[in-house]
Amino acid sequence: MILDEIAAKTRVRVEELKKRRDLYSLRRDAEAMAPAMEKSGDFPFRRALAAEGMSFICEVKKASPSKGIIAEEFPYLDIAKEYEEAGAAAISVLTEPFYFLGSDSYLEQIASAVRIPVLRKDFTVDEYQIFEAKLLGASAILLICTLLGEKRLKEYLEIAHSVGLSALVEAHTEYEVEAALRAEAGIIGVNNRNLKTFKVDITTSSRLRKLVPEEIVFVSESGIRTAQDVAILKQNKTDAVLIGETFMRSSDKKRQLSILRGEEL
Ligand SMILES: O=C(O)c1ccccc1NCC(=O)[C@H](O)[C@H](O)COP(=O)(O)O
Numbered sequence: 222m223i224l225d226e227i228a229a230k231t232r233v234r235v236e237e238l239k240k241r242r243d244l245y246s247l248r249r250d251a252e253a254m255a256p257a258m259e260k261s262g263d264f265p266f267r268r269a270l271a272a273e274g275m276s277f278i279c280e281v282k283k284a285s286p287s288k289g290i291i292a293e294e295f296p297y298l299d300i301a302k303e304y305e306e307a308g309a310a311a312i313s314v315l316t317e318p319f320y321f322l323g324s325d326s327y328l329e330q331i332a333s334a335v336r337i338p339v340l341r342k343d344f345t346v347d348e349y350q351i352f353e354a355k356l357l358g359a360s361a362i363l364l365i366c367t368l369l370g371e372k373r374l375k376e377y378l379e380i381a382h383s384v385g386l387s388a389l390v391e392a393h394t395e396y397e398v399e400a401a402l403r404a405e406a407g408i409i410g411v412n413n414r415n416l417k418t419f420k421v422d423i424t425t426s427s428r429l430r431k432l433v434p435e436e437i438v439f440v441s442e443s444g445i446r447t448a449q450d451v452a453i454l455k456q457n458k459t460d461a462v463l464i465g466e467t468f469m470r471s472s473d474k475k476r477q478l479s480i481l482r483g484e485e486l
Pocket of ligand 1: 223224280282285286287288412414416442443444445463464465466467
């Protein structure tokens, strides 16, 4: 499966990074930046998604394994600023370099250019990446259940919270949603993309929504294209949607957001 391929390549990438800077020094600097406050994970990213109404996490995404190059022109800072002006609750930045053509540098620049929280969208397979995310200026990281297993999921959630980062815990199945709940995730995202076939089906998140208690922020991710998709998810008490391609293919992202909110016919 593509996810295993991406994870294997990410492990190699992280080992290379460790040769340049060790985990101990990275951890020390990340911990020094952490707020001396509660470790509940109720940080800015979670609060932004939990706000009244549907929250939009708008993604800065140049390419993907399912679609290849999505945006030939990629003025990532302008895109992020446009999202902020349009009223996005948060921005997701892909930093995986080989399959998504992302970069840590995009994240670092975007996080210092906008005031809304930024999610580091990468394939977390090592605690090293959590401290890195903190130092790059992210407010949140992605933890994918299937890549981690329950024990490491819980451990990484605790590490993220200890340095003041929220974690979007991504699930694809009933079993993974239950694992995320046992790990005490504060934000659960259901990915509508089947990573074997790349087919998207937003009924996946509508179906799994029922398993998640209302005090946990529920995010629907991938394949959201229309105001009708958003309306269906809203009806199912989805707190936030994570949308990449639909925005990246639009030349007027502000208008696109207002269309998705159902404000324009
Ligand atoms: O986008 C892909 O092709 C993909 C393939 C394998 C693993 C992850 C993948 N995408 C990461 C994401 O989660 C999406 O970028 C995000 O949910 C936005 O999706 P979309 O709105 O469909 O661009």
